[in-house]
Amino acid sequence: MSESDTRQRLRDLKALEGPFDPVDFGTAPDNPQALFLNWLDTAIAAGIAEPHAMTLSTIDAQGHPDARVLILKNVDSRGWHFAISAVSPKGRQVAANPAVALTFYWQKLGRQVRIRGRALALDADECAQDFLARSVDARANVLLERQSAPLDARPSVAEAMRDARARIDADPDLVSPVWQAYAVAPETVEFWQGATDRLHDRLIFRRNGAGWDRELLWP
Ligand SMILES: Cc1cc2nc3c(=O)[nH]c(=O)nc-3n(C[C@H](O)[C@H](O)[C@H](O)COP(=O)(O)O)c2cc1C
Numbered sequence: 001m002s003e004s005d006t007r008q009r010l011r012d013l014k015a016l017e018g019p020f021d022p023v024d025f026g027t028a029p030d031n032p033q034a035l036f037l038n039w040l041d042t043a044i045a046a047g048i049a050e051p052h053a054m055t056l057s058t059i060d061a062q063g064h065p066d067a068r069v070l071i072l073k074n075v076d077s078r079g080w081h082f083a084i085s086a087v088s089p090k091g092r093q094v095a096a097n098p099a100v101a102l103t104f105y106w107q108k109l110g111r112q113v114r115i116r117g118r119a120l121a122l123d124a125d126e127c128a129q130d131f132l133a134r135s136v137d138a139r140a141n142v143l144l145e146r147q148s149a150p151l152d153a154r155p156s157v158a159e160a161m162r163d164a165r166a167r168i169d170a171d172p173d174l175v176s177p178v179w180q181a182y183a184v185a186p187e188t189v190e191f192w193q194g195a196t197d198r199l200h201d202r203l204i205f206r207r208n209g210a211g212w213d214r215e216l217l218w219p
Pocket of ligand 1: 089
C-alpha cells in the first residue's frame, strides 16, 4: 500500500461516532476516585471489553517516555493500583522514577480518563495477596523473572514454565519476591467525554492539600 493510500484509508475510518450521552459535571462527586468508579460501573454495564485495561506510562533512565497496557487492580483512597514484576523494564522504570500516568479509553462511551501522579510501593503483604490471587500460569510467568528479555528460542519458555509450575505445585503459597504492587497517588485526574460535534466535555481534578480543585477545560 502506498503512503497516500494509507493516509486515505486512515482518513476514511470513523472516530467518536457516538451517539454519546451528555455528562453533567456539575453533579459529579467531589473526588476523582468516586467519579472514576461511577464511570467504571457505566463501562462495565455497557459491556465494554476489558474496561479495567489501562495504559501505564513511565519514564526510563534516559528520560524517555515508555508505555504499555496493564490491568487495574483496585481503586481506593490511596489511588489506582497496579502490580508488576520489579525486574521488568517497567518495574525498573517505576522504582527509579515514580512519576507515572495512567490512561483509560472506553470507546463505546467516547470516554477517556487520564491520571498523573506518583506510584507508591505497597507493602509485602499486599504484594503477596495480589500474587496469590493470580492464576497458576500468571504466577509461573512472574517466577520466570525474564519479562521483556531477548528470547532466543521459544522451547526454552515452555521448559521454564514447566519448572515454574512445578515450583508452585510443590509450594502453593510460594510468593515471588519480585512481584510489586503500587498505588498511583493522583496529582491530576481528567475526565473526558467525547461529543460527536467535537464540543467535548472535560473536567480536571487537581490535588490541593487534602482536597481537590476542579476545573472545566476547553475541548
Ligand atoms: C490487555 C492487556 C493486558 C495486559 N496486562 C498486563 C499485566 O497485568 N501485567 C503485565 O506485566 N503485562 C501486561 N500486559 C503486557 C504489557 O503491556 C507489556 O507488554 C509487558 O508488561 C512488558 O512491559 P515492559 O517491557 O514495559 O516491562 C498486558 C497487555 C495487554 C494488551
